[in-house]
Amino acid sequence: MTTPTSPLGARGLRALFFAVFAGGLSYQGFAAYAQTLIPNTATAGFQSTPGGPTRTVRSNTVTVPLLSERLEIIKVADRGAAEPGDSVSYRLLVKNSGSSPVTNVVVTDTLPLGFKFLNNSAKAALSTAGSPETPVALSSVTVSGQTITFTYPILQPQQTLIIVYAALLSPDSIRGSGRNLVVAAAKNPAGGEVRSNEASALLRIRPGILSDCGTVVGRVFTDKNFDGEQQSGEPGIPNAVIFMDDGNRVTTDSNGLFSLPFAIAGYRSGTLDLTSLPGYTLAPNLYRIEANSPSRLVKLSPGGMVRMNFAVTPTFREGQR
Amino acid sequence: MTTRGVNHLHSSTQPEASRFVAWRNFLRDGANCPIRPGIYVVASFLAIAAATPAFAQSDRLLRVIVNSAKDGVQPDAELTLREAILLVNGTLPADKLTDAEKMQVSPSTERSRIEFNLTGDTTIRLTEELPPLATGLTIDGTTQPGYKGDRSVITELALPAPIVAIAPVEGAFIFRGLTVAADDVTIRGLSLYGFTSNHEEPSLNTPNTPTTPPADIFIAHRLPPPDIRKQRIPANFAPFYPDDLPPKGTIIENNWLGIPPSADGLGRTAGVRSAFGVSVFNGTGTIIRRNWIADHEGSAVITSVRATDLRVTENAILANGVAGMPDAIRLEGNVDQAQITGNVICGNDGSGVYLFKPDGAVQIRDNQITYNGRRLRRAAVYLMGNNHQVINNQVGYQTGPGVVVAAVPHSERAVITGNRFVGLEGLSIDLITQQNTNVVDYQVGDGLNPPRNNFFRRLETGNAAIAPPQFVTRNFVALASADGSIQTAPIQIYGRADPGSAIEIYRVTSANGENSLTEPIAKVTTDSKGEFVTALSGLKLGEQISAIATDPRYGTSEPAAIAQIRAIAATSVDLPIATPPSSAPSCVTLSPPPPEPPPVVPTPIVLKVPRNIHFALDKDFISPTTAKVLDQIVKVLQENPMVMVTIVGHTDPRYTYEYNLALGERRARNTRNYLLKKGIAAERMTIRSEGKRQPATPGRNKLDFARDRRAEFIYKDARDIEIIIQEYDLQIER
Structure with a gap:
């Protein structure tokens, strides 16, 4: 964009903008001169000074291939949810819905984290317009990390290539998304590339027996020696409410005990809801400053168990803070 | 000195040392130089204890007469209560006194005594906590000239009015009045009020928890909490040490706790209320008799670790629990052989007697337990544990059931006979069944039980499901x-x-x-x-x-x-109409009885009385305009002693349910506080909160919201009260 030459900089700039908006962007779609490519450019006109000559700028050219071949791909899994240790079988349907055959079909499948392709599990079949499937052999199956590439020589119009394979869920899979992406590509007779849509299959990963959740246990009790520990003669408070950082509401039993299974590992905090125990408030702790806090921060290791104890004492001056 | 427990722990060393130096100077120079200008020695108990490694058990028995209402330890012409306690404890040597002070000290024969001979002001204003009573003694307020021990203020019980009062100075927070840490202490004929501690705003230096339990009279082992200098972290299996021995034989009699002395017992402290009355934290054989215990934020009598052989006898326990533990008498810990007999327990905010997971058996006999549950619906007597006896009590006008026996912890052999129940909002006797442990089961019970059609009902029901x-x-x-x-x-x-x-x-x-x-x-x-x-x-x-x-x-x-x-003829017979209380709701009758109220007018009484007061957005205080409306209500309530009122706090419908429930509760509580200050008896008022459940109007504009923010007065037991709606204290948000 040129700088306005007018000494009245601000006014010139305003004129420039005016011109751009007045002229606008003009779009010209060129008539298709070839069977496969549609070039496309844009121009913009503006005046650098008010009333001056209109200048025109042209954009680069973008070409859009016009294809008579189309590839469609669908992916499904045999289940909606899985746990580490399960094997999942996926089914891919690659359909040439164009009017000319495509060659060198390459199906690229990206497995989510923690999924392992089972060797020799890939099977393929062909079907034409809903006719029965006939087993065929894939020309190659290559595995590179999480990417699996299936290739097949040629797919006639309205023909569907069905690929079935299996993958094993490793314990890592619970950290991944569970979403599996696949895309197919091929060559048309003119040598151009045909790409399919991108298909995906989402699996809900359950932690299963390899859960890394922990358990939070604790108690709410009347503290009589102000050390924050429950000893004999310090009864538990029933029906006290503890709120966890994720909004979980936990109620103590008649002995003042509570437990929260399946808590996600990490730093967890909880606090005592004092409105749930009228007549009591948090007891002072004469031995540890940290325990005078109304909330408890604990580090829950995967599969571990932590304690979250609340000591209370009869209260007075309610509603004064 | 701060009253906060933990702060106390961490800040005690430095001031202790400096006070000790000051104290030593006083000991060295005091005898020769009676008044040393510029030095005012604030003797701290900690300082004394630091000077004398163990508690010196005084082998000399002293009779000390307190003749100064001031506070402090100072060589001057008068003897203060603090000096008297230090003398009797043996931590202030008698030869360090001035001659004028020595005049007030003489040997005693049986046990040490602290007596009073105050002139002028008879209220001792404390500047800091008094040292614990570390040796057996009698503090006798009845020795004050002018004390009339034979003249009771009320007709129900023998309750003479004390003269000597002990209270904190204006604006100070002192968390305990008298602390008993030795055997054979008698406290008689005193008024103690205003002892509580401040919940400060939590900050980096002040923790979020209150102090260890405050009380007018606190009974505990030596070095009572929060003093942990000699008590390292307790073991997991033993909460206390072998030398944490409970004081034996404490007698607390003829005291007024929570209220200042007055001719009719209706005087209320102008400052903050006391937190708890008598806290029997750890003590055996404690006798609490003929005390007037009223106007506390928590319980009147509360136990914690041990209160075996406790005797609570012939006390007037009125209007306690207004902002804390709501139950009048709360028994926890080991309370074996405790007896609660002949008390008037009336107008308290929760239960009359609540036994929370105690050890041992309690006897509750011949009490008059009426008009309780003003703030929280609870049973008049709630029992957990075995072998309790509730005999010959009068239980009435409770906003909950009469006697409830818990299912968990398993409670049985509770004998409940000879009681008279009237005007309850629940069963007279309610045994919790099916191991119910919900909130209501620990407050108002679960109603009539299913038949015992199964052996396991015995195991899961209070009193073993006796049919x-x-x-x-x-x-x-x-x-x-x-x-x-x-x-x-x-x-x-x-x-x-x-x-x-x-x-x-x-x-x-x-x-x-x-x-x-x-x-x-x-x-x-x-x-x-x-x-x-x-x-x-x-x-x-x-x-x-x-x-x-x-x-x-x-x-x-x-x-x-x-x-x-x-x-025999199957004519329908009308049920006798339930008789409302034949007298105006009141806990005690003043003595001599006031003139008979004018005979009830047979025609319906029409009261012009406001029904709502309003509050500002998210506020719970009484504005000056609202106070004028409340004064009208006060006037009507004073003119009509039969009228009882339920005060329901409401909020506008914005923000959460829980927040609004608490806000409505504060509004109701502050409204009641205003009426209490104006002299309306606590037993006539019940407070509830509806939060945002019942807006006054369905509208959603600011005026509607202002109408929603209200405390509603529901007048009960009043015949044909015409209600005019007023809203000239409406406070529209800006």
């Missing part, structure tokens, strides 16, 4: 007596209960849709088949009867389904 008696019929037919009145000839009553149980038959009245066991009228035992029969005379047609069964192996049952006395 209530069953009358053979719901209608006992009576012959009218010869004179034709509704009085009946003797009636044979047949029924069935668990074999071997003793049956007590009650006359029943209905109020609030509930039946109360009003009066025991007969006792009978079952035969080996569980059947019983008795002849009752003195019943009237239309009267209702019920019964309870008591088996010493299990306890007392819930009341039986009621039966009615009917005439």
Whole structure:
């Protein structure tokens, strides 16, 4: 964009903008001169000074291939949810819905984290317009990390290539998304590339027996020696409410005990809801400053168990803070 | 010195040292130089203890007369209470006193005594906590000249008014009045009020928890909490050390706790209320008798670790629990052989007596437990544990059931006989069943139990699911007596209960849709088949009867389904109308009794009285405009002593349910506080919160919201009260 030459900089700039908006962007779609490519450019006109000559700028050219071949791909899994240790079988349907055959079909499948392709599990079949499937052999199956590439020589119009394979869920899979992406590509007779849509299959990963959740246990009790520990003669408070950082509401039993299974590992905090125990408030702790806090921060290791104890004492001056 | 427990712990070393130096200077120079200008020695108990490694048990018994209402330890002409306690404890040597002070000290024969001879102001204003009473002594406020021990303020109990009062100075927070840490301490004839501690805003230096328990009188082992200098972290299996011995034989009598001395007992502290009355933290054989314990934010009597052989006798326990532990007497810990007898327990905010997971058996006998549950609906007496006895009490006008026996922890053999119940909002006796442990089960009970159709009911029900008696019929037919009145000839009553149980038959009245066991009228035992029969005379047609069964192996049952006395001709007999309290709701009668109230006007009384007061957005204080409206209500309530009122706090519908419930609660509480200050008796007021559940209007504009933010007055027991709606204190948000 040129700088306005007018000494009245601000006014010139305003004129420039005016011109751009007045002229606008003009779009010209060129008539298709070839069977496969549609070039496309844009121009913009503006005046650098008010009333001056209109200048025109042209954009680069973008070409859009016009294809008579189309590839469609669908992916499904045999289940909606899985746990580490399960094997999942996926089914891919690659359909040439164009009017000319495509060659060198390459199906690229990206497995989510923690999924392992089972060797020799890939099977393929062909079907034409809903006719029965006939087993065929894939020309190659290559595995590179999480990417699996299936290739097949040629797919006639309205023909569907069905690929079935299996993958094993490793314990890592619970950290991944569970979403599996696949895309197919091929060559048309003119040598151009045909790409399919991108298909995906989402699996809900359950932690299963390899859960890394922990358990939070604790108690709410009347503290009589102000050390924050429950000893004999310090009864538990029933029906006290503890709120966890994720909004979980936990109620103590008649002995003042509570437990929260399946808590996600990490730093967890909880606090005592004092409105749930009228007549009591948090007891002072004469031995540890940290325990005078109304909330408890604990580090829950995967599969571990932590304690979250609340000591209370009869209260007075309610509603004064 | 701060009153906060933990801060105390961390800040005690430095000031302690500096005070010690000052104290040593005083000891060195004091005798020769009676008044040393510029030095005012604030003796701290900690400083004394640092100077003397162990508690010096004074082998000399002293009689000390306090003749100064000031506070402090200073060589001057007068003896203060603090100096007297230090002298008796043996931490202030008598030879360090000035001659004028020595005049007030003489040897004593039996035990040390602190007596009073105050002139002028008789209120001792403390600047900091008094040292614990570390040796056996008597603090006797009845020795103050002018004390009239034979003149009671009320007619129900012998409660003479004290003269000597002990209170914090204006604006100071002192968390305990007298701390008992030795055997054989007697505290008599004093008024102690205003002892609480401040919940400060939590910050980096002030933790978020309150102090260790405050109280007017605190009874604990030596070095009472929060003092942990000699107490390292307790072991997991033993909460206390072998030398944490409970003081034995503390006697607290003829004191007024929580209220200043006044001619009629209606005086209230202008400053903050006391937190708790008597806190028996750790003590055995404590006797609390003939005290007036009123106007506390927490319980009047509360126990914690041990209170074996506690005797709470003939006290007036009125209007406690207004902003804290709501129950008048709260028993926790080891309370074996405790006895609560002959008390007037009235107008408190929660239960009259609540036993929370105690050890040992308690006897509750001959008490008058009325008008409790003002703030929280709770049972008049809530029992957990075994072998308790609730005998010959009068339980009335409770906003909950009479006596509840918990299912968890398993509680049985609670004997509940000879009591009179009236005007309850629940069962007279409620045994929790099916191991219910919900919130209501620990407050107001779970209602009538299902039949014991299964062995496991015994295990999961309070008092081992002893079955209530069953009358053979719901209608006992009576012959009218010869004179034709509704009085009946003797009636044979047949029924069935668990074999071997003793049956007590009650006359029943209905109020609030509930039946109360009003009066025991007969006792009978079952035969080996569980059947019983008795002849009752003195019943009237239309009267209702019920019964309870008591088996010493299990306890007392819930009341039986009621039966009615009917005439032989199947004419319908109107039920006797439930009799409202025949006297105005009040806990105690002043002595001499006030002049008889004017006879009730037979025509309906029309009251012009506001029904709502309003609050500003998210606020709970009473504005000056609102105060004028409340003054109108005060006037109406004073003119009509029969009128009781329920104050319900409401909020506008914005923000969360829980927040608004708490806000409504604060509004109701502050409204009641205002009325209490104006002299309306606590037993006439009940407070509740509805939060945002009941907006006044369905609208959503600012005016509607302002109308929603209100405290609503629901007048009860008042005949034909016309209600005019006022809203000139409406406070629209800007």
